[in-house]
Amino acid sequence: MSALSDLEFFSLVAKHSNLREVAQHLGITPPAVSKRLAALERRLGVRLLQRTTRRASLTPEGETYLVEGARVLEDLEALERKVAGARAMPRGILRVVSTLGFGRRHVAPALSAFARRYPEVEVQLTLTDRPVNMIEQGYDLQIRVGELPDSTLTARLLAHNRRVLGAARTYLARHGQPASPRELARHACLFIQESDETFGTWHLRSGTHAETVKVRGPLACNDGECVVGWALDGHGILMRSLWEIAPLLRSGRLRRVLPKWDPPPADIYAVFPTRSHLSAKTRALVDFLMEAFEPHRRDRDGQW
Numbered sequence: 001m002s003a004l005s006d007l008e009f010f011s012l013v014a015k016h017s018n019l020r021e022v023a024q025h026l027g028i029t030p031p032a033v034s035k036r037l038a039a040l041e042r043r044l045g046v047r048l049l050q051r052t053t054r055r056a057s058l059t060p061e062g063e064t065y066l067v068e069g070a071r072v073l074e075d076l077e078a079l080e081r082k083v084a085g086a087r088a089m090p091r092g093i094l095r096v097v098s099t100l101g102f103g104r105r106h107v108a109p110a111l112s113a114f115a116r117r118y119p120e121v122e123v124q125l126t127l128t129d130r131p132v133n134m135i136e137q138g139y140d141l142q143i144r145v146g147e148l149p150d151s152t153l154t155a156r157l158l159a160h161n162r163r164v165l166g167a168a169r170t171y172l173a174r175h176g177q178p179a180s181p182r183e184l185a186r187h188a189c190l191f192i193q194e195s196d197e198t199f200g201t202w203h204l205r206s207g208t209h210a211e212t213v214k215v216r217g218p219l220a221c222n223d224g225e226c227v228v229g230w231a232l233d234g235h236g237i238l239m240r241s242l243w244e245i246a247p248l249l250r251s252g253r254l255r256r257v258l259p260k261w262d263p264p265p266a267d268i269y270a271v272f273p274t275r276s277h278l279s280a281k282t283r284a285l286v287d288f289l290m291e292a293f294e295p296h297r298r299d300r301d302g303q304w
Contacts (some may be wrong), residue, residue, distance in 0.1 A: 006040050007069040010048065013037060014058060014066050015138035077279055090284040091120035097134075098143035101224040101244060102268065103127040107143050110292050114285060121281050129193065129222040135273060140282045142271040143289075145241065146264065155269040158289055159296035161304070162242050163263035166254040170234035178237075181211035181261055188236030190227050191220035202239060204261040211261070241266045246304040268293070 016022050019037070023030040041048055048062035058066060098107045104127060111123050126139075134142055134153065148155045171188075178184050181204045193199060199220075204211045217236045221227050224244055231238040232248070237257050248254040270286050272278065278286075296304065 006043075007065075007073055009036065010040065010062075010065060011069060011073070013049070014062070018056070074279075089120055090118050090279075090281040092279075092281055093122045093124060094141070094281045094285060095124045095126070095139045096141045096143070096285070097126045097128060097132050097137075097139045099145055100127050100129050100222070102145060102241075103143060106243070110289060113292070114288050117288065118281075118284055121284070123285075134271070140272065140279070141285060144269045144271050145266050147267075148269060148271060153271050154274045155271045156286055156290060157267060157297060158270050158293040159243070159268040161266045161268050161296070163239055163266045164242060164245070164249075164259075165237055165239050165257035165261070165263070166231065166245055166249060167237040167257050168232055168234045168253065169255060171231075171236060172255060172257075174234075178258060181213045181258065184213050184215050184237065184258075187215070187217075189215040189217040190230050190236045190238040191217065192224050192227050192238070192240070193220055193222045203264055204258070206261045239263050243268075243304045268296075 012025060013019070013022050013033070016025070019033045020030050023033045026033065037049065044061075044065070046061040047059050048065055049056045050059050096107070096111070103125065108125060111125055115121070115123060132139065132142060143158070144155070145161070175187060178187055181202075184202065189202070191199065200214060200216060202213050202215055204213065219227070219230050219235055221230075224240060227238050228240060228245060228248070230236070231240075232253060242249075245254055249256060270289055272282055272286065
């Protein structure tokens, strides 16, 4: 095995939680993975992974080998792109992560079209409501709703989007329209348990005025479609992105609540690690998504 091949192998080992997953990815047996890892450690004369019966973690030497090795692989990829020039075709595995609802409704169909245009790229899409560390978890691209918290990452705006408050006519007929954010505390509110927000706390702004309200209600879920269904059934007030409920507002099945007050921003971004040379496959997907969502960037009000 070449040194570069060993770097790629160890990078794969570090991205997965156990050797069985590595073996499955490579199409070999777990003992073969363990044997190759042991041979690599013998060649280098150091232990790269600290292994126990339950988990494996990087040693300081393993951390150095992984981080510095990633730079070597990136430099090699950049060199090959430079030599190949414009004829270089995007290829290889591309790992993408997105939120549940938006990923299911908008990202997955876009990736279907992308796969037809770039058949040499193998896209692996993960949908999750949990917090994501792109670097540690080995993702090439994240589709994120809301502001970017990590300055070490680069974000491209895909689409303007807003969150709004809404409820069914049946609920509002029984309980009335709240006149101010504070009155939400007396209403039944429906929750979407998202990874970056404090459960049971809603933040609203109108011009220079800001309100933080503790709300409660009978139902909560980590999947937005379930919560929208509950709102349509008249169980309470929900906070949701326009990309999901705009048709329901236009049809009148849901009505805006506190229309002069805005929840936190919910613009949609493509996020990737900051690098001077972005891989051809990642750049191709970013450009493809920018083209696909371009109509949603023209309207700053986030109409869907």
